[in-house]
Amino acid sequence: MYPLKRNRRLRTNEAIRSLVRETIISPNDFLVPLFVVEGNGVKEEIASMPNYYRYSLDLLEKEVKELWAMGLKSVLLFVKVPDHLKDNKGKEAVNPKGLMQRAIKTVKNACPEMLVMTDVALDPYSSYGHDGIVEDGQIVNDDTVEVLANMSVSHAQAGADFVAPSDMMDGRILSIREALEDEGYKHTGIMSYSAKYASAFYGPFRDALDSAPGFGDKKTYQMDYANRFEAIKETEMDIDEGADIVMIKPGLCYLDIVREIKNEVEVPVAVYQVSGEYAMVKAAAEKGWLDHDAVMMEQLTAIKRAGANIIASYFAKDVVRVLG
Numbered sequence: 044m045y046p047l048k049r050n051r052r053l054r055t056n057e058a059i060r061s062l063v064r065e066t067i068i069s070p071n072d073f074l075v076p077l078f079v080v081e082g083n084g085v086k087e088e089i090a091s092m093p094n095y096y097r098y099s100l101d102l103l104e105k106e107v108k109e110l111w112a113m114g115l116k117s118v119l120l121f122v123k124v125p126d127h128l129k130d131n132k133g134k135e136a137v138n139p140k141g142l143m144q145r146a147i148k149t150v151k152n153a154c155p156e157m158l159v160m161t162d163v164a165l166d167p168y169s170s171y172g173h174d175g176i177v178e179d180g181q182i183v184n185d186d187t188v189e190v191l192a193n194m195s196v197s198h199a200q201a202g203a204d205f206v207a208p209s210d211m212m213d214g215r216i217l218s219i220r221e222a223l224e225d226e227g228y229k230h231t232g233i234m235s236y237s238a239k240y241a242s243a244f245y246g247p248f249r250d251a252l253d254s255a256p257g258f259g260d261k262k263t264y265q266m267d268y269a270n271r272f273e274a275i276k277e278t279e280m281d282i283d284e285g286a287d288i289v290m291i292k293p294g295l296c297y298l299d300i301v302r303e304i305k306n307e308v309e310v311p312v313a314v315y316q317v318s319g320e321y322a323m324v325k326a327a328a329e330k331g332w333l334d335h336d337a338v339m340m341e342q343l344t345a346i347k348r349a350g351a352n353i354i355a356s357y358f359a360k361d362v363v364r365v366l367g
Contacts, residue, residue: 206223
């Protein structure tokens with residue numbers, strides 16, 4: 044009891060604060076999202092995501108090498124599909140010469156040790172901008188799952204280490220796991236977006252990939268942000284179906300969910316600090332309303348403190364620079 048116990052003794056200076064700090068951020072925590080486009084020599088800044096870019100394959104190679112040199116060892120690939128290749132059934136998603144498949148090979152050729160995870164969902168390929176096949180104005184589940192399983196096999200064939208289904212269709216993890224096993228890709232992992240909420244924070248990402256829904260919204264398959272226990276149920280089902288890593292998305296507004304899931308499961312937990320979270324910090328810092336680096340580090344530390352083993356974040360390179 045006080046005065047025998049004085050908690051401030053452990054806060055006296057930076058040396059002691061560093062020594063007893065419970066949560067440490069390092070480059071090993073990060074999964075770096077990368078946006079890929081067709082073309083040559085393309086590095087397009089995303090208007091709603093300052094200092095973040097879409098890369099053509101030649102510059103993707105350069106970016107991956109830079110990430111590796113910085114100590115960032117894992118990437119999550121997304122592709123911006125030309126409009127003329129979009130349809131309702133995601134035919135381009137399983138094209139062995141498609142942009143995603145070439146992007147996987149580009150990364151692996153440039154940096155063989157880089158861990159490559161791939162987005163598995165139909166929205167970048169959909170003429171409707173939805174994560175599934177549309178019939179009579181509804182997003183159908185089982186036909187979509189079949190395409191997602193084939194898509195995952197295609198990514199594995201191209202060299203992906205993990206597939207990351209972000210669609211929130213029921214039963215897709217089991218179907219993907221069975222398809223990978225049947226094709227001999229037993230070592231290909233699955234990072235499931237297990238608790239992906241229908242969030243307003245995704246806007247800049249949809250700008251990046253031109254993948255906003257053409258009608259309605261995604262609330263019939265992404266989770267209601269008012270729900271807590273549903274996230275645990277969804278996550279446990281995905282683990283039972285074969286998920287190796289589970290993800291909560293978005294990040295900061297859902298740290299209670301992160302801790303709930305971390306307390307319940309025995310697999311690694313990933314958190315996606317999404318585009319809207321990134322854009323808000325960038326915009327406020329540009330206005331001089333907050334300290335960019337300080338807020339960035341505080342938010343990421345909070346995500347890890349809540350239980351994240353892996354953080355997918357557009358801030359990854361900024362963090363490495365701050366850490367020095």
